[in-house]
Amino acid sequence: xxxxxxxxxxxxxxxxxxxxxxxxxxxxxxxxxxxxxxxxxxxxxxxxxxxxxxxxxxxxxxxxxxxxxxxxxxxxxxxxxxxxxxxxxxxxxxxxxxxxxxxxxxxxxxxxxxxxxxxxxxxxxxxxxxxxxxxxxxxxxxxxxxxxxxxxxxxxxxxxxxxxxxxxxxxxxxxxxxxxxxxxxxxxxxxxxxxxxxxxxxxxxxxxxxxxxxxxxxxxxxxxxxxxxxxxxxxxxxxxxxxxxxxxxxxxxxxxxxxxxxxxxxxxxxxxxxxxxxxxxxxxxxxxxxxxxxxxxxxxxxxxxxxxxxxxxxxxxxxxxxxxxxxxxxxxxxxxxxxxxxxx
Amino acid sequence: xxxxxxxxxxxxxxxxxxxxxxxxxxxxxxxxxxxxxxxxxxxxxxxxxxxxxxxxxxxxxxxxxxxxxxxxxxxxxxxxxxxxxxxxxxxxxxxxxxxxxxxxxxxxxxxxxxxxxxxxxxxxxxxxxxxxxxxxxxxxxxxxxxxxxxxxxxxxxxxxxxxxxxxxxxxxxxxxxxxxxxxxxxxxxxxxxxxxxxxxxxxxxxxxxxxxxxxxxxxxxxxxxxxxxxxxxxxxxxxxxxxxxxxxxxxxxxxxxxxxxxxxxxxxxxxxxxxxxxxxxxxxxxxxxxxxxxxxxxxxxxxxxxxxxxxxxxxxxxxxxxxxxxxxxxxxxxxxxxxxxxxxxxxxxxxxxxxxxxxxxxxxxxxxxxxxxxxxxxxxxxxxxxxxxxxxxxxxxxxxxxxxxxxxxxxxxxxxxxxxxxxxxxxxxxxxxxxxxxxxxxxxxxxxxxxxxxxxxxxxxxxxxxxxxxxxxxxxxxxxxxxxxxxxxxxxxxxxxxxxxxxxx
Numbered sequence: 001x002x003x004x005x006x007x008x009x010x011x012x013x014x015x016x017x018x019x020x021x022x023x024x025x026x027x028x029x030x031x032x033x034x035x036x037x038x039x040x041x042x043x044x045x046x047x048x049x050x051x052x053x054x055x056x057x058x059x060x061x062x063x064x065x066x067x068x069x070x071x072x073x074x075x076x077x078x079x080x081x082x083x084x085x086x087x088x089x090x091x092x093x094x095x096x097x098x099x100x101x102x103x104x105x106x107x108x109x110x111x112x113x114x115x116x117x118x119x120x121x122x123x124x125x126x127x128x129x130x131x132x133x134x135x136x137x138x139x140x141x142x143x144x145x146x147x148x149x150x151x152x153x154x155x156x157x158x159x160x161x162x163x164x165x166x167x168x169x170x171x172x173x174x175x176x177x178x179x180x181x182x183x184x185x186x187x188x189x190x191x192x193x194x195x196x197x198x199x200x201x202x203x204x205x206x207x208x209x210x211x212x213x214x215x216x217x218x219x220x221x222x223x224x225x226x227x228x229x230x231x232x233x234x235x236x237x238x239x240x241x242x243x244x245x246x247x248x249x250x251x252x253x254x255x256x257x258x259x260x261x262x263x264x265x266x267x268x269x270x271x272x273x274x275x276x277x278x279x280x281x282x283x284x285x286x287x288x289x290x291x292x293x294x295x296x297x298x299x300x301x302x303x304x305x306x307x308x309x310x311x312x313x314x315x316x317x318x319x320x321x322x323x324x325x326x327x328x329x330x331x332x333x334x335x336x337x338x339x340x341x342x343x344x
Numbered sequence: 345x346x347x348x349x350x351x352x353x354x355x356x357x358x359x360x361x362x363x364x365x366x367x368x369x370x371x372x373x374x375x376x377x378x379x380x381x382x383x384x385x386x387x388x389x390x391x392x393x394x395x396x397x398x399x400x401x402x403x404x405x406x407x408x409x410x411x412x413x414x415x416x417x418x419x420x421x422x423x424x425x426x427x428x429x430x431x432x433x434x435x436x437x438x439x440x441x442x443x444x445x446x447x448x449x450x451x452x453x454x455x456x457x458x459x460x461x462x463x464x465x466x467x468x469x470x471x472x473x474x475x476x477x478x479x480x481x482x483x484x485x486x487x488x489x490x491x492x493x494x495x496x497x498x499x500x501x502x503x504x505x506x507x508x509x510x511x512x513x514x515x516x517x518x519x520x521x522x523x524x525x526x527x528x529x530x531x532x533x534x535x536x537x538x539x540x541x542x543x544x545x546x547x548x549x550x551x552x553x554x555x556x557x558x559x560x561x562x563x564x565x566x567x568x569x570x571x572x573x574x575x576x577x578x579x580x581x582x583x584x585x586x587x588x589x590x591x592x593x594x595x596x597x598x599x600x601x602x603x604x605x606x607x608x609x610x611x612x613x614x615x616x617x618x619x620x621x622x623x624x625x626x627x628x629x630x631x632x633x634x635x636x637x638x639x640x641x642x643x644x645x646x647x648x649x650x651x652x653x654x655x656x657x658x659x660x661x662x663x664x665x666x667x668x669x670x671x672x673x674x675x676x677x678x679x680x681x682x683x684x685x686x687x688x689x690x691x692x693x694x695x696x697x698x699x700x701x702x703x704x705x706x707x708x709x710x711x712x713x714x715x716x717x718x719x720x721x722x723x724x725x726x727x728x729x730x731x732x733x734x735x736x737x738x739x740x741x742x743x744x745x746x747x748x749x750x751x752x753x754x755x756x757x758x759x760x761x762x763x764x765x766x767x768x769x770x771x772x773x774x775x776x777x778x779x780x781x782x783x784x785x786x787x788x789x790x791x792x793x794x795x796x797x798x799x800x801x802x803x804x805x806x807x808x809x810x811x812x813x814x815x816x817x818x819x820x821x822x823x824x825x826x827x828x829x830x831x832x833x834x835x836x837x838x839x840x841x842x843x844x845x846x847x848x849x
Contacts, residue, residue, distance in 0.1 A: 209450075209457040212443060219436035226434060227448030228419050286438040 036331065037279050037295045044299060048306035055309045062188060068301040069190040070249045074272040075279075075293040076201040077131075077245030080238045082276050085218045085285025086138065086145035088242045091272060093156030094130045095250035095265030098123040100163040102251045103260020109170040116173065123251035124244060130156055131243015135236030145239075160262045169260045180255035190252055197245065201290035210237055218285025274321070275300050278328040299324075349374040349409060349543045350395070350426070350513055356403035357390055359741075359749075364390045365401070365567045374511055377535065377544045379558030379575065381551075382587055387567040388547045392515050395545070396428040397421030409510070425508050427501035428515040435493055435500075437486030442468035444485050445500045449507060471499040474541075475534055491527030494519055498534060505541065514538065516546045520553060532557055551580055563587055587784070608632040610668075611802040612653070612771055617662035622648040623826035626662070630771070635793070635803040637817030637834075639810065639844050645826040646806055650773050653804065654686040655679035666770065683770035685763030687756075687777055689806075695759040698748025702740050703729045705747045706761050732761040736792055753785025760792065772796065773804045778812055790816060810841045822847040 049056040074091060081088045102123025107114040115122070130152060137148045171177060182189050205211040213234045216224045224231050246265070253264050279296025281288025303324065307317050351371035357364045365387045372378050382388045393399040395406060400416035407413070408424040421427075435444045442461075445468045446453065453464035468481035477495045485493060504512040516535070520528045535557045538544055548554050554561060555575055563571040563586040571586045612630040617623070623645035630636050638646040651657045653664060655676045663670050666682060676686070688695045697705055706729050729743050736757045740750055747758055756777065763769055774793065778786045793816060797803055807813045813820060814834060822830040822844055830847040832839045 207459045207461075209454050209459065212439070212459060215438055216436055216443075216447065219438045223434050223436055223447075226418055229448050286436070 034280070037292065037299060037328075041295055041299050041302065044302050044306065048302065048309060051306070052309040055306060060305070060309075062183075062186075064298075064301055064305055065191040066188040067305065068297050069188065069194040070253055071268070071271055071275060071297045071301065072194040072294055073197045073245050073252070074249045074268060075275045075297050076197050076290050077242035078272045078276050079201070079281055079288065079290045079293040080205075080214055081145070081242045082273075082281050082283060083214045083218045083285055083288060084235060084238050085221075086235070086238070087273070087283070088131075088134065088149045088239060088246075089146065089269060090130065090134060090149040090152040090156060091242075091246045091249075091269040092265035093153040093160065094127050094243055094246040095253070095268060096160035096262045097130065097156045097163070098127040098247040098250035099254040099264040100160050100169070100260040100262070101126050103169040103171050103254050104163060106171050106176060107173040108260070109172065110167060111169070114173065116176065120176070120251050120255070123254075124247040127247015127250060128240055128244035131246065132236060132240040134243065135239030138239065139232035139235050157262065164260070164262050168262070171254065171258045171260065176255050177258050180252060190256065193248075193252065197248070198290060198294055204241075205289055210234060214238060215286055218287070220286075271300060272297075274325050278325065346373045346375060347409075348372070349376075349511070351407045352391070352395070352404065353407060354404040355391070355394060355401045355406070357387075357394065357399065357401050363567055365394075368404070368564075368567075368569045370562050370569055370572070372513065372543050372545060374543050375539055375541075376560065377539055377546065377558045379554035379561040380545055380547045380564065381549075381554060381561060381583065382564035386564040386587075388564050389517060390567075391564070392428065392517055392545065392547055395421070395513075396426060396515055398428075408513075422504065423508060425504055425510040426513045426515065427504050428517065429494070429497045429501055429519060430517060435485050435496060437484075439485060440482045441472075441479055441485055441488070441496050442481035444496055445471055445481075445503060447500075449503070451507070468499070471502055472496075474502055475499055475537070489527070491523050491530055494523070494527075494531055495534065498538075502542075511542055513543045513545070516544065518547055518549065520548060520550065528553070551583060555580065608634075608800070611666070612804075613665040613668075614649075614653075615663050615665065617649070617652065617659050617664065619648060619652060619657065619659045619661075621826070623823070625827060628821060628828065628831065630802050630804065632802055633797050633800045635797050635805055635816055635818045637805045637807065637813040637820045638823060639813055639820050640823035640848055644823040644848070646823045647775065648826075649823075650686075650775060650804060650806060653679075653771075654684060654773055684773065685769040685771070686773045687759050687763060687775060689776035695762070696747050696755055699746055701744045702733070702738070702747050702750070702758055703743040705758050706732060706765055708762060728765060729761075732765055736761055737788060753788070756785070756789065757792075760789070764796070769801060771802045771804065775806050776808055777805070778807060786812075810844055813844075814839075814841070820844060824848055 045056075054060060078088060078091070102119050104111050105113045105115045105119035105122055113119070134145070134149050134152050137143065137152075138145050141148075179189055184192060205214070213224070213229055216227075216229055217231055217234060221231055249268065250264055254260050257264070275296035276288070276293045277283060277296070278299055279288065279292035279294070281292055281296075300321070303321070304317060307320065312320070349372050351369070353369055355365055355368045368387070368391060370378075380388050380391065390399060394401050394416075397413070397416050397418045397420050405412045408426065411424075413420060413424060436447070439447075442464045446464060450459075450464065451467070453460050453467055465481040472479055472481065472495070475495055475498055477499065479488065479492055479495060485496065488496065498514070501512060501514050504510075519531055519535075523531060532553060535544055535546065544557075546554065546557065555578070558575040561573045561575050561578060561583065562569055563573070563583065565587060573583065573586075608631045610629045611632045611634075614626050614628055617626040626649055628636070638649070640646040648657065652659050655674065655678055665671070666684070671682060672678070679686070697708070700708070703725065707725055726743065732738075733740060733743065738750070738754050738757045738761070740754060747755060750758065760777070763772065777789055777793070793803065793805075797818075805813070805816060807816065817834050820830075820832045820834055820839070821828055822832065824847065830844075832843065
């Protein structure tokens with residue numbers, strides 16, 4: 001025991017022991033947050049494999065890979081926005097505009113264009129453009145991302161409907177359709193694109209100023225500002241990237257279905273947000289990453305696919321998905337709970 | 345005598361109707377440690393923020409090495425070599441130590457937007473080595489202790505040396521307030537080391553710390569610089585007198601006053617109260633108008649007992665009697681109804697809504713007192729609030745000022761008023777009411793609390809130091825490992841701190 005001049009009583013041994021205990025618990029918790037989703041994925045996969053042998057077959061594995069391709073691409077972009085503490089609700093609308101502008105420029109049933117790969121690029125650029133617009137509106141007008149992107153969702157859906165005019169263009173460029181449905185060394189082509197996206201996303205996240213400042217902005221904009229970080233620039237970049245991945249998703253989905261359609265991205269936004277959160281990226285920003293989001297996507301894909309195998313009705317599937325989100329969020333925020341604390 | 349690094353020339357600053365700083369002039373020589381002392385709200389923090397470029401002064405100049413700073417911005421100050429270590433730390437807990445140290449100025453470690461992690465870590469290592477600090481640069485900052493984070497903050501500020509190529513001027517805003525004794529020693533040791541390469545300005549409430557590290561001490565009162573002392577020859581009493589500037593120090597009475605006779609009825613009675621492993625077999629009586637101080641180390645269970653009395657945690661055994669009748673525990677709302685008031689230690693989090701006005705904060709829990717029929721009688725509310733602002737001498741520009749803008753001591757008084765504004769609470773629980781306050785604010789809270797007790801309110805008190813407990817309590821209950829080990833009446837110089845200590849450990 002020792003006493004400081006002010007008379008504060010110290011009890012070093014107890015404090016030290018307590019501190020060590022807390023450190024151990026802290027490390028365990030940290031590990032649970034990091035590895036929990038991956039563990040859940042393994043358990044789900046194993047459980048479904050035991051439930052029905054066909055689930056683990058090579059054919060179904062290909063189905064899983066193909067189903068998760070576009071959500072993986074979307075989640076990569078969305079992760080950046082959420083890491084910055086914002087949210088992008090315009091994904092589905094942006095996908096629709098990209099899908100239609102790309103389909104109208106490929107050889108199709110409505111127009112005389114036949115631009116091939118250039119049409120794909122145009123579709124992607126349209127997505128990036130709307131994403132950037134999101135970012136500019138948010139940073140210039142200082143409106144919450146939630147509101148701005150909700151508005152842009154409406155705007156882009158409207159534009160898509162205008163282009164479509166009630167007659168969805170059918171894509172007749174067979175080489176592009178063939179590529180979108182084909183596979184290389186046994187892996188679906190779209191899955192390969194998704195993997196490339198993921199790798200680029202990972203490299204951006206860890207080895208570029210944009211990636212690291214994304215974490216800074218999510219951690220604390222105040223501190224970022226004090227340190228002279230150009231917050232607005234990186235936010236616009238984040239939303240631009242998210243728009244770009246939405247555009248890419250829209251274009252690839254169109255190529256796969258052979259159709260430019262307003263509803264091309266239906267349900268995708270909810271799925272993507274869910275995947276990002278389940279993976280362990282916190283909605284308040286600063287924690288998580290693209291790999292975590294990829295795990296989240298796989299969990300949802302495996303779940304949806306597995307439930308079909310063990311015969312759960314589609315209606316119940318949606319409810320199960322909702323329950324899983326709630327459980328995942330509670331698990332991720334459990335340690336921040338405190339009695340008498342108010343959450344808004 | 346070494347050259348002058350920074351001088352402040354008749355700085356003045358107003359916030360609304362409050363004159364925060366008036367004609368403050370001081371200078372800092374290179375490689376000198378300056379202690380800046382003063383009560384809460386005396387303007388030290390404002391002065392520091394002006395130095396760091398966070399606030400623009402209304403009058404006067406900041407002159408760095410002979411050149412006046414023309415722009416008031418954090419980065420302009422940094423370019424001139426001034427860096428600040430914040431009280432509420434400015435590190436990103438989700439990033440690595442290396443990233444935090446070089447945030448916003450990664451230099452060679454980032455080329456064309458691409459990170460060279462090896463380079464960055466190397467550079468961070470070099471900064472940390474300056475402090476003789478063995479934290480690994482790729483640790484996630486959130487996993488460090490407060491003292492370690494303080495080291496990282498220092499390392500971050502020291503990057504100014506390499507970036508600007510001048511000796512930095514380092515501003516420390518209460519660097520030790522959240523640390524324990526051992527950690528404080530480490531930080532103070534670092535400050536002593538810094539003297540060989542930088543000028544330092546340290547703001548602290550703790551006299552012994554400032555006396556240990558500082559070369560010169562400036563004392564501030566009411567926004568003015570009232571004295572400059574050489575730290576080697578200054579007398580602690582002299583400093584206290586300067587800081588208070590008035591009669592308040594006498595009110596911080598010692599416990600050699602005679603014992604106050606307590607013969608009133610029993611207000612609160614605990615019978616064999618227990619709660620899992622937190623505490624057991626707690627029995628005592630608290631009389632009307634008595635101040636009962638709880639002594640005990642962290643984890644002795646004294647906080648838990650108070651939480652139970654306040655209704656935040658139900659006991660697993662035993663009963664609590666208030667004025668003779670057993671009370672049930674259905675949460676804090678019931679306790680409030682029964683006239684039990686609780687002033688928490690985390691006043692910013694638990695006791696105060698910082699972005700509501702002083703008036704709203706005061707009447708928040710007891711709108712009834714200002715109600716006429718179904719509606720709020722705002723005139724009556726206004727009058728009531730003004731009354732309490734006056735009685736507790738709360739320094740606020742107006743009743744409509746946001747509570748978050750007041751100084752720490754005045755925030756504490758608002759929280760106190762919030763519970764007093766009801767038609768006399770029967771029991772007041774004060775959890776570390778003096779934490780983070782300066783001597784002047786302490787003395788005032790002391791006086792108010794005594795006054796309340798004289799008016800018949802019973803008080804349960806937990807305080808940081810034995811000195812405070814002894815000065816304020818009529819009776820001291822000592823707890824150890826969840827049980828009461830002694831009940832000591834206070835008065836006529838008894839008990840001694842040693843007696844209490846023996847029962848605590």
